[in-house]
Amino acid sequence: MATLGDVIQKSAASEASPDQHIRSFSVQLSPTSRGARLARLLATEQLHSWGLALDPARQIVAELAANAATHSRVPGRDFRLTLYVVADTLRIEMTDTCGERIPRIQSPASDAESGRGLVLVEALADRWGVAQGPRPRKVVWAELNLSPEHGNAQTCDGCDRAFRAPRPGRCRDCRNPRPERPRS
Numbered sequence: 001m002a003t004l005g006d007v008i009q010k011s012a013a014s015e016a017s018p019d020q021h022i023r024s025f026s027v028q029l030s031p032t033s034r035g036a037r038l039a040r041l042l043a044t045e046q047l048h049s050w051g052l053a054l055d056p057a058r059q060i061v062a063e064l065a066a067n068a069a070t071h072s073r074v075p076g077r078d079f080r081l082t083l084y085v086v087a088d089t090l091r092i093e094m095t096d097t098c099g100e101r102i103p104r105i106q107s108p109a110s111d112a113e114s115g116r117g118l119v120l121v122e123a124l125a126d127r128w129g130v131a132q133g134p135r136p137r138k139v140v141w142a143e144l145n146l147s148p149e150h151g152n153a154q155t156c157d158g159c160d161r162a163f164r165a166p167r168p169g170r171c172r173d174c175r176n177p178r179p180e181r182p183r184s
């Protein structure tokens with residue numbers, strides 16, 4: 001029996017041309033504040049190992065993981081973080097087993113201490129949404145364009161690897177120095 005992850009991987013692979021490199025990472029985590037924190041830390045490490053900009057992706061992961069651990073918590077059922085890079089798109093997915101609770105953007109009071117997570121996701125992501133999985137699952141997903149023509153993406157001079165916010169150091173692929181931020 002195919003899982004939702006299998007279906008997404010197959011559709012991602014069919015949309016990619018043969019010369020494109022598809023990368024993916026997936027981990028199952030407990031629906032606790034510790035699990036949400038671990039999701040952010042593991043995503044940060046994975047993005048770093050792929051040579052991708054950490055933000056805004058890690059902020060999106062933090063918000064989606066916090067929502068999965070807080071609003072979609074079912075005792076004994078974990079949530080799953082999945083990251084895909086296909087062509088010039090990073091897809092972040094948070095799968096939980098609370099499919100009947102569909103997240104919606106709220107307009108919290110100005111003094112409210114919570115309720116702004118999806119507002120941030122909508123502001124940071126190029127696209128986001130919710131997909132129903134096999135019952136009782138749902139997937140909350142967000143996508144970021146990684147191509148140089150979007151945002152502040154740049155490419156490495158040595159290997160043409162795309163990355164967003166330039167940071168000092170060397171490219172993880174070809175070890176060439178990364179360009180520094182332009183000074184205003």
